[in-house]
Amino acid sequence: MPLRSFHKHPLRCLFAVSLLAVIGCSAVPGAITSTERTIIVLYTNDEHGWMEGVTPGQGAANLYDLWITQEGYYPEGPFLILSGGDNWMGPAVSTSVEGESMVQVMNAMHYAASAVGNHEFDFGLDVMQERIAEADFPYLSANTFRRDTKQVPTDLGIEPFTVVDVQGLRIGIIGLTTTSTPRTTNPTNVESLEFGDYEQALRATVPVVRSAGVDLLFVIAHVCMEPIRQLAALLDDLEIQMMGAGHCNELAAEQINDTVILGGGSHLTSYARASFQYDLNNRHLSGVDFSVHQNQASALDPDIAAIVQYWQQQAEAAMSVVIGFSAIAVDRRDPSLQQTFIDSWLLADATADVAISNGGGIRSALPAGPVTAGSVFGMLPFDNTIIATSLSGATLKQVLAAGTSPQVAGLLPTTNNWVEKKTGAVLEDKKLYRVLVNRFMYAGGDNYEGIAAADPEGFDTGISYRQPFVDWIKAQNSTASSPLQLQ
Numbered sequence: 001m002p003l004r005s006f007h008k009h010p011l012r013c014l015f016a017v018s019l020l021a022v023i024g025c026s027a028v029p030g031a032i033t034s035t036e037r038t039i040i041v042l043y044t045n046d047e048h049g050w051m052e053g054v055t056p057g058q059g060a061a062n063l064y065d066l067w068i069t070q071e072g073y074y075p076e077g078p079f080l081i082l083s084g085g086d087n088w089m090g091p092a093v094s095t096s097v098e099g100e101s102m103v104q105v106m107n108a109m110h111y112a113a114s115a116v117g118n119h120e121f122d123f124g125l126d127v128m129q130e131r132i133a134e135a136d137f138p139y140l141s142a143n144t145f146r147r148d149t150k151q152v153p154t155d156l157g158i159e160p161f162t163v164v165d166v167q168g169l170r171i172g173i174i175g176l177t178t179t180s181t182p183r184t185t186n187p188t189n190v191e192s193l194e195f196g197d198y199e200q201a202l203r204a205t206v207p208v209v210r211s212a213g214v215d216l217l218f219v220i221a222h223v224c225m226e227p228i229r230q231l232a233a234l235l236d237d238l239e240i241q242m243m244g245a246g247h248c249n250e251l252a253a254e255q256i257n258d259t260v261i262l263g264g265g266s267h268l269t270s271y272a273r274a275s276f277q278y279d280l281n282n283r284h285l286s287g288v289d290f291s292v293h294q295n296q297a298s299a300l301d302p303d304i305a306a307i308v309q310y311w312q313q314q315a316e317a318a319m320s321v322v323i324g325f326s327a328i329a330v331d332r333r334d335p336s337l338q339q340t341f342i343d344s345w346l347l348a349d350a351t352a353d354v355a356i357s358n359g360g361g362i363r364s365a366l367p368a369g370p371v372t373a374g375s376v377f378g379m380l381p382f383d384n385t386i387i388a389t390s391l392s393g394a395t396l397k398q399v400l401a402a403g404t405s406p407q408v409a410g411l412l413p414t415t416n417n418w419v420e421k422k423t424g425a426v427l428e429d430k431k432l433y434r435v436l437v438n439r440f441m442y443a444g445g446d447n448y449e450g451i452a453a454a455d456p457e458g459f460d461t462g463i464s465y466r467q468p469f470v471d472w473i474k475a476q477n478s479t480a481s482s483p484l485q486l487q
């Protein structure tokens with residue numbers, strides 16, 4: 001890689017231009033000629049709090065170092081770092097502080113904007129508002145509206161679009177949020193909101209952005225690639241130069257008509273890149289280029305690494321925080337413990353009818369004495385999340401009969417059927433029920449193959465299967481004189 005050193009700072013290219021012209025120095029980022037500007041987009045989505053790296057070497061500090069060494073990134077340069085949303089919900093280092101750590105990491109990585117993903121709503125609107133206020137970059141969604149006013153909820157900090165200046169070019173960026181959000185975050189959190197049609201939102205917003213005077217127009221969307229391709233084809237007349245996708249964790253870079261489409265993959269393990277050469281004389285694009293890249297084989301950026309390490313220590317400290325008190329040790333197979341655990345899921349999602357856990361799901365006892373977040377982690381140690389499914393009464397009966405010792409919330413058994421605990425109504429074969437299961441079961445573990453077979457569209461809420469139980473314990477405010485009471 002003989003040119004690597006020249007990528008560190010594009011100005012060097014100006015001095016070396018006569019020497020290197022024949023071997024492609026003009027492609028060095030930020031090379032400014034009098035008539036042309038190059039803008040480089042670095043795009044990620046569905047980061048899901050994975051600042052530490054899903055595997056070693058794939059964390060935020062590696063990615064940022066890669067951008068500096070391979071892409072020639074520098075903060076004042078011709079770069080635009082963008083995210084397609086779902087930044088926060090994920091491992092303990094992010095989720096235990098409701099995404100605050102991830103906002104700090106993304107600030108330090110100089111993100112310029114993020115789409116609002118469905119999981120940005122996971123911690124509730126108040127927390128979302130706090131996170132957005134902490135971010136040095138805007139969270140964008142032009143199709144998220146208050147149900148009553150039909151306006152984008154700017155009171156929460158969400159903006160429909162932003163206009164940024166990069167190397168003298170004005171770039172309009174519009175955000176979109178998946179219309180599946182009421183089903184793919186806790187529905188209670190978004191009761192007051194609605195998520196509108198993508199095309200309508202863009203047709204309404206693009207003229208407003210254009211009237212602000214922009215040279216380039218980008219969309220960052222927490223919307224899967226396939227609908228984005230269709231949108232790009234439908235909206236050719238709007239002359240959008242780039243649309244970034246999200247939500248489906250896809251890694252891709254392609255072009256539909258004149259729109260570059262990017263998907264950055266997920267969990268910061270990869271990114272997509274697009275560069276736009278803009279001719280200042282006739283004020284249009286003279287070239288585009290796009291590609292995808294893995295986050296690998298890079299060193300750690302020391303500043304980002306220090307931030308990640310700080311939050312890892314915070315997460316470890318959070319594990320030793322006492323959240324409750326149990327008078328006695330309770331065996332992991334104790335029916336009341338198992339029932340309390342699965343019932344907590346329905347408390348966390350009031351729109352769900354039923355929750356099911358596999359029998360051996362709890363791995364160790366609830367300890368006697370102080371209960372810490374770490375105790376619950378020991379009881380429920382897996383990287384397992386809650387999946388929301390839609391199952392008919394008939395399927396539900398089959399699933400419960402086939403699965404290995406299911407723990408059930410929301411239903412009570414009768415001689416040869418089940419009744420809804422809330423209403424006493426018998427399970428109806430043809431009626432659809434919102435049923436929460438864990439990812440292990442959805443993948444067919446412990447004889448639960450029937451769930452995914454009946455509902456292949458089951459949605460991973462991203463919420464840890466232990467979180468509702470932690471929340472339940474906290475809500476009991478138990479002490480030595482008033483210990484936890486299980487169901």
Ligand SMILES: [Zn+2]
Pocket residue numbers: 086117118119178222246247248
């Ligand atoms: Zn999503």
